[in-house]
Structures are given as C-alpha cells and as structure tokens.
Amino acid sequence: MASSGKDKRIDYIEFNVSDIGRARKFYGNAFGWTFTDYGSGYCEFSDGNLKGGFTTEGEVRSGGALIILFAEDLADTLKQVEKAGGKIVKPVFSFPGGRRFHFADPDGYELAVWSDK
Template structure:
C-alpha cells in the first residue's frame, strides 16, 4: 500500500461544545477561522493550516480536545494500537468522509484514528 505522506500524523482536532454557533463566533472573531457545516451537530473549522471540528455529540471537556490521527490502513493501525497496550473505546464506525475508531492510551488519554478508505 502506498503511503499518503500523512500516515500516523496528527490530522484533525475535535472539540465537544455546547453551542456550535457560539463556538463559530468565538473562533471566527478571535482567530479568523473559516467553517463548513455538516448538519446541526457538526461543524468543521479551518485555521488555514489544520482542520478540526466542533460537535455537540459529547460533553465539553475543558483541556480535552480530541486529537485525531490519520491512517492509510485503519484496521492495521487498530491492531497496532491494541498490541501496543491501547484500549479501544469506540470501535470502527463510518461518518461522512470515512471511518474511524477511538482509543485510550495507557495513561487514559483518548485519541482517535481515521481513514478516508
């Protein structure tokens, strides 16, 4: 399998928020970020370099943005995470644009891995 050049790199940051409109206003006004809406519970942002998202499908965790890595081979990466001692907290699921899973590292930090395949 050919590498995408971003395999196993941080690719996306996701914030659980209580109000997407308020988050858009704050980050747009404070930092000039741009936004793309994907329904009432999800909005993607771009700071011109990195993309991320705001979702209302979880509770806000101050200081706890979800770090999302990209994988060329999602299933292979899931196996590597488990073999390295990670605990899968949300099995692979699909969403518009791809598939992903969540895991906890040995210290309990939650991260996710996604693939467009």
C-alpha cells in the same frame, strides 16, 4: 507503497462544545478560521492548514491534549483572543525556542499560542 506524508501526524481535531454558534464566533474572530456546517449538531472548521470539527453530540469537558497554535504576532493574537471572549489562563512566558500564552475558550478548553519571536 509510498507514504502520503500524513502518517502519524495530527490530521483532525474535534471539540465537544455546548454552542456551535458561540464556538464559530470565537474561533472565527480570534483566528480567522472558516466553517462548513453539517447539520445542527456538527460544524467543520479550517484554519487554512488543519481541519477539525465542533460537535454538540458529546460531553463538554476541559482538559485533554494541549492544542498549540502558532502566531507571527503573539501580542496581537493575545488581544484578538481576549476580544473574542477568551480568558487568558497563563500570561505570555518565555521557553526555549520562543514565547507563548495559554487561554480558555468559551467552553473551557485550554489551548496555547506560541511564537518564535
């Protein structure tokens, strides 16, 4: 049987949020994601490559795996995150292979954005 190329790869990410509208606004404004609603308690998002969902049916908590997004222009993306209401929790720093920053979304999830430039 041939592999689909999806085996053992991140396929979907789900966030428990307190307010789907607020999550849509934040991620739409900060990253240009698109959305599909599936009732009042679930909304699917797409970044053009990966899909995931926002749900109000679970416990909202911070922590967990660190989701890292890529950006061609790190400085511009940082500005967009702040403008959308994100809180920078680790300013831009260098690491082998590039630079990145960490931010918290309106529900307290910590994510990171990196660039190879």
